[in-house]
Amino acid sequence: MKRKSGILMATLLAGSLLVTACSSSGGSDTGKAAEGGADTGKQPEMKLRILSANVGGKTPDEMKQFEAEIKRLTGIDVTIEKPASDYDQKVLTVLGSGEKYDLIELSDLGKLDQFVGQGAVTDLSDFVKGSSTLSDPKVIPTAEWDQLKDKDGKIHAVFTKFQGGTMPIVRKDWLDKLHLQEPKTLDEYYQVLKAFKEQDPDGNGKNDTYGLSTSGLYDIQGFMSAAGLKYRYVMKDGKRTIPYASDEAIPMYEWFAKLVKEGIMDPNFVTNDTGKMRNLFLTDRVGMVTYWDAWVGMFNNLRKEQDPNTTFQAEAIASAAGPDGNILMRRGDPDFWIVPQNAPHVEAAEKFLEFWNSKDGITLGSLGIKDVDYTESGGQYTLTAEGKEHNMDHGVPFWYNENVKSPFDKLPGVEAAQELVKQHATLELALPGWPDAEKIVQNYALKAMSGEMPAADAVKKMREELKSANLIDE
Amino acid sequence: MMRHANYGLNAKRMTVFDWLNALFIICLMLTMIIPFLNVISLSLSSGVASMRPDIILFPKEFSLEGYRTIWNSLDLWRPFLNSTIVTVFGTLLHVLLSSLAGYVLIHPRVPGKRLMITFILITMMIPQEAVLIPLYVVNKDFHLINTLTVLVLSGLVSGFSILLMRNFFMSIPYEISESAKIDGAGDFWIFAAIYMRLATAGLATVTLFEFVGRWNMFTAPLIFINDSSKYTLQVALKAMIIDSSTSSSNYLITTNVKMAGIMIAILPLIVIYPFVQRFFMKGIMLGATKE
Amino acid sequence: MRAIRKYGVLYAMMLPVVIYFIIYGYYPLARGLQISFQDYKLMGERPYIGFANYAAVWHDPFFWKALGNTVVIGGGILVFGFVAPLVIALSLNEVMTAWFKKTAQMLLYIPHLLSWVVIGGMWIFLLSPDTGIVNLVLHKVAGIEPIHFLAESTWARWVMILVSTWKDMGYSCILFLAAIVSINPSLYEAARMDGATRWQLVRFVTLPQLKGTMKVIILLNTLGVLRIFDQVFVLRNPSTSSHVDVLMMYTFQKGIMEMQVGVGAAASFFVLVFTLILTLAVRTLTRFDEVE
DSSP: OHHHHHHHHHHHHHHHHHHHHHHHHOOOOHHHHHHTTHHHHHHHEEEEEEOOOOSSOOHHHHHHHHHHHHHHOOOOOOEEOOSSSSHHHHHHHHHHOOOOOOOEEEOOHHHHHHHHHTTTTOOOHHHHHHHHHTTHHHTOOGGGGGGOOOOOOOOOEEEESSOOOOEEEEEEHHHHTTOOOOOOOOHHHHHHHHHHHOTTTTOOOSSOOOOEEOBBBTTTTHHEEEETSSSBEEEEETTOGGGSSGGGGHHHHHHHHHHHTTTTTTTGGTOOOHHHHHHHHTTTTTEEEEEEEHHHHHHHHHHHHHTOOOOOOEEEEOOOOOSSOOEEEEEOOOEEEBBBTTTTTTHHHHHHHHTTTSSHHHHHTTTBBBBBTTTETTEEEEHHHHHHHHHHHHSSSSSSOOTTTSOOOOOHHHHHHHHHHHHHEEEOOOOOOOHHHHHHHHHHHHHHHHHOOOOOHHHHHHHHHHHTTHHHOO | OOOOOOOOOOOOOOOOHHHHHHHHHHHHHHHHHHHHHHHHHHHTOOGGGGGGSSSSSOOBBBBBHHHHHHHHOOOOHHHHHHHHHHHHHHHHHHHHHHHHOOOOOOOTOTTTTHHHHHHHHHTTTOOOOHHHOOOOOOHHHOTTTTSHHHHHTTTOOOOHHHHHHHHHHHSSSSHHHEEEHTTTTTHHIIIIIIIIIHOOHHHHHHHHHHHHHHTTTHHHHHHHHHOGGGHHHHHHHHHOOOTTTTSSSSSOOOOOHHHHHHHHHHHHHHHHHHHHHHHOOOOOOGGGGGO | HHHEEEHHHHHHHHHHHHHIIIIIHHHHHHHHHHTTTTTSSSSSSOOOOTTTTHHHHTTOHHHHHHHHHHHHHHHHHHHHHOOOOOOHHHHHOOOOOOOHHHHHHHHHHHHHOOOOHHHHHHHHHHHOTTTTTHHHHHHHHHOOOOTTTHHHHHHHHHHHHHHHHHHHHHHHHHHHHHHHHHHHHHHHHHHHTTTOOOHHHHHIHHHHHHHHHHHHHHHHHHHTTTTTOOOHHHHHOOHHHHHHHOOHHHHHHHIIIIIHHHHHHHHHHHHHHHHHHHHHHHHHTTTOOOOO
């Protein structure tokens, strides 16, 4: 008896050792491969270890093809690691554990500030100035670089793509059907939304359409613009203020409360995530949402593919005009590459950054891999089935470089939306402490909007809490 | 042979209580089944139909698009194999080691028992956040990053299983082991030949929970594996389904594909469950006590 | 040392577990503790700053709010998550028909297999004020106006407690059932011969025999009560955040979102200490260590 169980134990232990042996011989600590490159001082190794959230192939296999394509186009041996989810957690853990990467993709300026503050990123100012590609205003407009500059004017990052902005998107076909014009002032917005609710624009005989839907406070900038209120922080004479917590915001929250009371606003706006909000718009349940410029085209495209005869037409419109005629719109935080302080292959990284912002890199980042996502003959580009599915987005759906023209037209409505962004959209300022401030602002704002609390009380409480937590100066 | 703990009642009379009881359970079952039906139905619907903000219990515009998309884009065999290796080996070792430790803790007079229990309890309070980075470093020092071993070792033993096994072992009368000791048997033999054989319900329970937990394991493979060929099934599916709607992207995954991914991931668990369930229904064969 | 000779085999059986916990449990824990005393930058110098991180957490009102929320919601989950599975296990045990019992068991366990993302999304819909079935039924049956369950703070807490219980009761139920099945049938025989009714059998045989399992389940659940995260993360929204965000959300935000690793670690250790105290209390109250 004793022997039998002993044998069983031994087999299990041996089995697990086998597993260890098999997998460790196959797997390698890729960190090791990346080390030692810059130390030799001779010919810099053309190797890169990249950590990215959006760039690259959509599946592990496609990623391998992506890496091979980069090698073909630049001669650099690249490994791109793209975590399946929880990007922030992964970045933090691997960096904090001493793993070395050459390039990391980020999409949050607040995070960039934190990284810079911790001394974790390389100063790229000289590199950018000296690079003929990157300092060419046709490749990247000079003014745009301001987004990535710190308070001393130093540049610590390079764009991965062109980030657009969000704005109100409306059902143009419904406007036409109900003989309405695109709204320009807050009152006109109200009229339009009310009509959507009451006049059954999708014609299904059911009272199931809402005028407006949001996902919490995402994104009410288009309406707050009517009172001249910009989201997040605004510096006034060196003092930190949050306009959404000022007295001017009270009538705005009351406006929303009215929408909610009259059933014009989707009551689920507090619990909606952006996916739900989008789906409501796509399925004729709501006439207006606020979303990305690129999505105007996506909405139209999705419906057309489902039903080529559909009348669905999504159109971007400008935010409600403020008392002085000013229009405030949100520009999304940019997507950018940083070079960590301990990157082993800085030269290769710099070469890659230039590549990424020129024709070959842009084609790869948008259309995809030659002969996998698209084919080219005599200057004519055709998308493969796979390429169509990926919708020309491998991390670079839109780019700055004016010298590179897209072989395909933008989806319907996108061009107009991007014009609006160019004209009106500005970045939002996120000072340290914003996450805590945002919680307070959103908490009370939503209560005021849903009518749970009078707007004046909500704003007062908001300011009290923000002040006592030292998150605003005024 | 199936035995319930039915108190030896043979009459099949159903009292009022029995009917109410059954009704209560049926209502409960119905609520439990809604999410499952929802996921299946959405996975079998067409792309746009699945985006409609309703809960559906039958497929809308029946289509296998969701499954086909995943099948075509993803080579599922590798991740599936990885998951299976990690889960099978991990579970076996886990149950074995936890049972060993659980057995030690049922002896009333072992010196240091209180200390051992405290030792184990504290490991169950360790906060993930604080130890994620040190754990990564430990694994890195052992050269285990990017191997399947790290996934087997992650959670190799858990205080939960140890205490659960201890509990199941305690329902076996201690006299059995005492009489076996008198016959000259050693502790290990008593453990292997008597306790492990008798605590089938407990073993099955812990095995099931560990199997499910390991199969669904997500954080460890996410953090410790960088090489996509070592991805487990959960991670591979998530990697494909990641929805980058937080930025102005052109890429959208429709709901039916997401749901198909979820179905593929939990299918093995649903299939295995009926096999394991037998052990919850069996009674303990306590013939040995009747001596 | 006679003890080692006598119990040698037992200690040896415990050894692999001890070794594992030291390497993968206590060592990282010690390192984590070390981090909590440092100004832990991602790269470069990480100077020791004494108790500064702990002080930062102690003086942070968000931390204490989170603690309050955790106690309320976690406590609710603890209570309901104990009573409900017990009742259902006893209930299921009364069922005579084998196939019904088996099917019920399986279905009850299914929500546990699905992730919180799926379950959360589903419940958000079911509780929706305009399209959710719960409100529709309430309106039809009792004429009640739609309730924004997840947008109102008090309701939101109840939702988290109840949905959490609903999702995981299959799990605890299985534990109870497995324990019930292990009860010696001769005990029931003896009681029946004394003329006990079904209810008396449950009260005087089943429940006492389940004491051990009950203790284990309470203890195990207590260990996790301060660390709840997934259900809150999925079901929360900014409108209810002040009443619903729990401790783990605080450590997540500080540690990962704001990259203040040292502070996050310090906060985690507060949670550890609280749990230790709580567990000690439960362990003493339930006389856990006694082997009956």
